[in-house]
Amino acid sequence: MTTTRRLHTQQDMRRRNLAAVLYAVADGGPASRARVADRIGLTRTAVSTLVDDLLAAGLLAEAGLGHSGAPGRPGTVLALSDRGPCGLGAEIGVDHLAVCAVDLRGRVRARAAVDSANRGSQPGPVLARLAELVTHVHDEVTAAGLHPAGLRVAVPGLVSRDRAHVVQAPNLGWRDVDLTTGPLAAHAPPTADNEANLGALAELWIGDPVCRTGDVLHISAEIGIGSAILTDGRLLRGNRGFAGELGHVPVRRRGEPCACGGRGCLEQYAGEAALLRAVGLDPARAVADHPGPGARSAYLGGRARDGDPDVLRALRGAGTDLGIALTGATHLLDPHALVLGGALAVLAPWLLPSLTAELGRRLGTAPPLVVSRLGADGPLLGAAHAVTRAVLDDPLRTGAAPA
């Protein structure tokens, strides 16, 4: 780790100062040049030069006159451009595909989704269907004067650290799928990330303010149970990029065998299939009967709302087991908050009582437990925002500014 020290050249300095100006406006809101200079501690002259470059590159826009609160004549207010670069996000779910575009201001500018039975699928046709949605969204935002700066794909599986390959996505039945060749690459080289990671980044960037502290364990579930660990505002990816596999933390010493090879894994007690089996349903049948993202959770939530004792008991048990796994995770990671996302957010009303009781019993003072506001939308929004964040982080990057 210590042998590569990044050197800081004039070019690096300019890049970082450009990013600082953009974030001053992104985080602090539209502001005059003088106000931006105050926010980041550079001189007004230096900021003016940087702002001119960002205006020319189409990353900032002038948004009329405004008073800074200080005496003197009003300055021109700078805002992030809503006609400059935008981010394309895509999601490959087990039974749906979705694409959206967000502009630098964080507004969703276009969106498309289709049901798609992706379990046990061939990657080729799925990626071709997804590419059609991408083209649709791409054309829509291009017509609106925006410039897609990249495409990030959320995948329910393990993604290589270089973000080019889906190493393994058991619920799709995919192994070693290269996303950079083939139909998805038509507009820009796509990059991928695990859906739980992108869901957690979405929380950090646009979700509950508690997540902005940057030390958060974000728990999500679609079919499996995953989590993403944010530490000091960065995603903990692990050596191979496989960190966050909360679903395979042992909660029983000699428990049910799991597909991962282990036994007593959390997923065997709190995963979707376990919940469905606990209420007497065949998981595969349930997926056929209730296709689409979050459909089984919505169904179970409906039965819980009706007071179905089997469902209530299953969710109570799942909450307890989640509490045991999260006790261990809290001792290891000391997070500022635990966030329930994805399908778990939908089922939160019935999971939370036993989950918080178990955490309280074992931890005394547990970190606050927050239910995600983004819910199932997190990974898709996170994917699109990952692209716009990359533009803000490095405004000199190829592709950041319109050609």
Add this chain to the structure above:
Amino acid sequence: MTTTRRLHTQQDMRRRNLAAVLYAVADGGPASRARVADRIGLTRTAVSTLVDDLLAAGLLAEAGLGHSGAPGRPGTVLALSDRGPCGLGAEIGVDHLAVCAVDLRGRVRARAAVDSANRGSQPGPVLARLAELVTHVHDEVTAAGLHPAGLRVAVPGLVSRDRAHVVQAPNLGWRDVDLTTGPLAAHAPPTADNEANLGALAELWIGDPVCRTGDVLHISAEIGIGSAILTDGRLLRGNRGFAGELGHVPVRRRGEPCACGGRGCLEQYAGEAALLRAVGLDPARAVADHPGPGARSAYLGGRARDGDPDVLRALRGAGTDLGIALTGATHLLDPHALVLGGALAVLAPWLLPSLTAELGRRLGTAPPLVVSRLGADGPLLGAAHAVTRAVLDDPLRTGAAPA
């Protein structure tokens, strides 16, 4: 996290380039100016100016002529100074105190230790005894022409994120102890860190090469079981600085109650007190009979070496429980390697068979399990190296260069 963007000024650039030159020599070994320039990708002229500053500040020294391998006349070889700044490290153990000094080259230049019954102690007298050792080591290295650049203290407990306070050290019986006032502050403002953190950093900096990858879970034990998580070469500290509490990961759903308030915690099955109880000894009595760092482990190791069936059974069980806790930790963190340090390194021969078997059963392919070479010395060396690393990281920092 996103509202504070560090700005990069000329001063920052110079600081980083000075650090890059120092690390080029620290990591790559003594080298000529031309070789250093190659290693870090700056021009020879730029490197010469930086080197002059570092020679003047006493951080680098000229160490004779050497051939770079390239044609031409030999250049002067630069090395880190062994008469410039040094780091003071101190350790407060449950039954000992120790201090050492390391120079920029990583050599231990002075060292002192005493037995000291610190369990249930008043902080004042303990810190006064430690301060005497610090003065002794300080005077010894000062006489040798070195300049102590700071003092880091390794503590068996939780330390505040600003490194000034021991928040809680249950095995000492300490709560909210300020180290920056009182006898320790005689030479330089002391800073503290958890012993497991410093042990892990020592592994990263001077231990097994596998740890240099920067994604490592370092497990250590003195009285309790702690761990430190290195991710991308940085310590994961958590929100309050309490991350890494592996000893309180639940390994049994309804297990023994633990002092932490939980139940079934790993420490109840693999901690020192649990091992002593499992072989029919009273833990408090055993500490009195076998005082000093690592003494109980050495005693248990001796009995295991003699084939004592009770001890062998207890260690086998502890290995299995460690395997369950480390399975969960591996799923969450995806480390490149697991490192057994401290007392666990001493007992490794008898823990490893059941531990590796359990990891293999549950994980299939487990990360490599490495036994620390630094053993019980890790935290003390880590503390001293933390000071010299801070000098290399920021050569312009006050106190880095001799006054």
